[in-house]
Amino acid sequence: MTKVTYIDASGQSRTVEAQIGSTVMETALRNSIPGIEAECGGACACATCHVYVAPEWAEATGKASQMEEDMLDFAFEVRPTSRLSCQIKVAEALDGLVVTTPAKQG
Amino acid sequence: MNEVLSTDVAIIGAGPIGLFAVFELGLLDIKAHLIDILPKAGGQCAELYPEKPIYDIPGFPVVSGQELVDNLMKQIHPFGPKFHLGEMVERVEVAGTAERPLFRIGTDNEKTIEAKSVFIAAGGGSFQPKKPPIPGLDAYENKSVFYSVRKMEHFRDRRVVIVGGGDSALDWALNLHPIAKRITLVHRRDAFRAAPHSVNAMRELVNTGDMEFVLGQVTAVKGEDGQLSALMIRRENGEHYDHPCDDMMPFFGLTMKLGPIAGWGINLHENLIPVDTAKFETSVPGVFAIGDINTYPGKLKLILSGFHEATLAAQRAHHYVYPDKKLTFQYTTSSTSLQRKLGVS
Secondary structure: OEEEEEEOOOOOEEEEEEOOOOEHHHHHHHOOOOOOOOOOOOOOOOOOOEEEEOHHHHHHHOOOOHHHHHHHOOOOOOOOOEEEHHHOEOOHHHOOEEEEOOOOOO | OOEEEEEEEEEEOOOHHHHHHHHHHHHOOOOEEEEEOOOOOOHHHHHOOOOOEEOOEOOEOOEEHHHHHHHHHHHHHHHOOEEEEOOOEEEEEEEEOOOOEEEEEEEOOOEEEEEEEEEEOOOOOEEEEOOOOOOOHHHHEOOOEOOOOOOHHHHOOOEEEEEOOOHHHHHHHHHHOOOOOEEEEEEOOOOOOOOHHHHHHHHHHHHOOOOEEEEEEEEEEEEEOOEEEEEEEEEOOOOEEEEEOOEEEEOOOEEEEOHHHHHOOOOOEOOEEEOOOOOOEOOOOOEEEOHHHEEOOOOOOOHHHHHHHHHHHHHHHHHHHOOOOOOOOOOOOOOHHHHHHHOOO
16 A cells, blocks of 8 residues: 655644545545545645655656646746646656645645 | 515525525525625536535436536426526524515615525625734725725726735736826735636736736735735845825635624524424524525535525425415325426426
């Protein structure tokens, strides 16, 4: 089983099992991870599932698409490894992925 | 303005459920007014995902958010609903008696709507501007930090910083440019999702030195008594600097907030409105809650469930609008009276 770790803004870490093919956002909601709101339900239309991918995972998760970059303009405190978690699909290669959630989404 | 309008049912929220409620009420000869904070009908379907395909509307294998809204608008057209768009309901006051209630709905545009029943179809609440998590920002709001422009004159001869890269940011940078002393646009990247002609107009002004563009993000505010004196901006290279200014306008899109509903004297449970499942009525007789805003055992936040809720609420609302009339159930397929109302007979 693939694992994803979410670290919240206060530093608390939560590791959960993730289904291959589901998104990092869906996995967070399914496991009641705080700090991810996903107002639009995964349509890449709201920027309330913003996460910082841990630098060592940035290459594996890849870069944000053009549409995702546009939507990241609506997020706060955007950093080089910022992504929208609804746009990251869990895959075997991402087993152990670590993301941090920002202090404020909406 | 202090306009007082009168109708049978005031529907708060013009999303898909509020729109369909007009249809079900209309079949029962009940007139409706709709109020929505967005400048257009359709709620989340139109604002958040107009192009997103929806697969679980009965009878539509696939339909986009905007198509669904367009179809609903067509479907309710025969009933001539009145829309109050770009207005937020601030107050719902109960007058009259429990048996024959009367409600006064006050909007932020100083309109008052009197209705015999109220349908709250507000979804996730009202769409409001996202506020950047900058410490102490609240103290400046509506004094020198604005999320929308109410009076252009306020900005005359002031140094204004506009933050963001979308149409709102670009439009206001261009519109306020002739009035303000100086406009500075701050955005996290040198790419904009605004209309190309706005982006070109902005770039031209920047090239001639008539507008300033800073690549960075605002991290702190400085000032006194609600009046800004400077913003701390982190440039792309990580350096911080103080940018003197009088006003700031952040444009980070919209988010859903429950808003004033909490102050209307209706029982709430975790920001949702509990209702019964026969009438979808709230703790206040005559006030109904339908769609994503309500809660009951087994509730699913689905558009199709909201349609059902609107239908049953309309049946009960008939009792408040026509207390002396008996309601007989009819089908649109066979009732000539219903067909006449729909304009198809």
